[in-house]
Amino acid sequence: MMEKSGEDSRGPKDDMVVFSNGCREEPSGGDGGVSEAESRSQGAAAAVSPQKFTFSPKPSIEDIRRMQADFTDERDWNKFHQPRNLLLAMVGEVGEVAELFQWRGEVAEGLPDWTESEREQLAHELSDVLIYLVELAEKCRVDLPQAVLRKMALNRLKYPASKSQDARLGSAVQQ
Ligand SMILES: [Mg+2]
Numbered sequence: 001m002m003e004k005s006g007e008d009s010r011g012p013k014d015d016m017v018v019f020s021n022g023c024r025e026e027p028s029g030g031d032g033g034v035s036e037a038e039s040r041s042q043g044a045a046a047a048v049s050p051q052k053f054t055f056s057p058k059p060s061i062e063d064i065r066r067m068q069a070d071f072t073d074e075r076d077w078n079k080f081h082q083p084r085n086l087l088l089a090m091v092g093e094v095g096e097v098a099e100l101f102q103w104r105g106e107v108a109e110g111l112p113d114w115t116e117s118e119r120e121q122l123a124h125e126l127s128d129v130l131i132y133l134v135e136l137a138e139k140c141r142v143d144l145p146q147a148v149l150r151k152m153a154l155n156r157l158k159y160p161a162s163k164s165q166d167a168r169l170g171s172a173v174q175q
Pocket residue numbers: 093096124125128
């Protein structure tokens with residue numbers, strides 16, 4: 001579900017689509033930009049305009065860690081949530097994400113051919129993956145936000161942007 005917004009000068013711009021979860025999507029160009037909702041309503045099956053997409057700022061990764069820790073504590077499930085079990089649970093959820101893409105062939109960015117129900121199912125399964133990933137990091141004592149900063153720094157060193165101009169597909173897979 002999404003709605004147009006723009007009622008507040010401090011809020012989203014008039015041409016920005018605001019999803020019910022707070023995510024925002026806006027046209028990348030000043031002219032000819034078409035929102036995802038407009039694209040679908042116009043029956044644009046494959047051609048979705050390049051758009052900037054951002055996450056809502058909350059919840060943070062720490063918020064997610066705390067929510068899942070409370071959920072687990074309240075059910076006395078910590079005896080099951082050791083690192084290996086969490087890893088296997090996460091891989092299982094990755095499989096559930098893969099199942100949604102299975103047999104579709106290539107899928108265009110923005111998922112223009114997917115129904116709202118399919119998108120919501122994908123949101124659920126990606127959330128399952130993230131929740132288990134965050135809990136796995138917690139149980140392994142990996143400070144995930146800081147670890148991401150360190151890894152991104154390493155990635156920048158390993159794959160300098162100046163050298164990527166000549167890069168071809170398949171040569172820039174992060175490891
Ligand atoms: Mg699931």
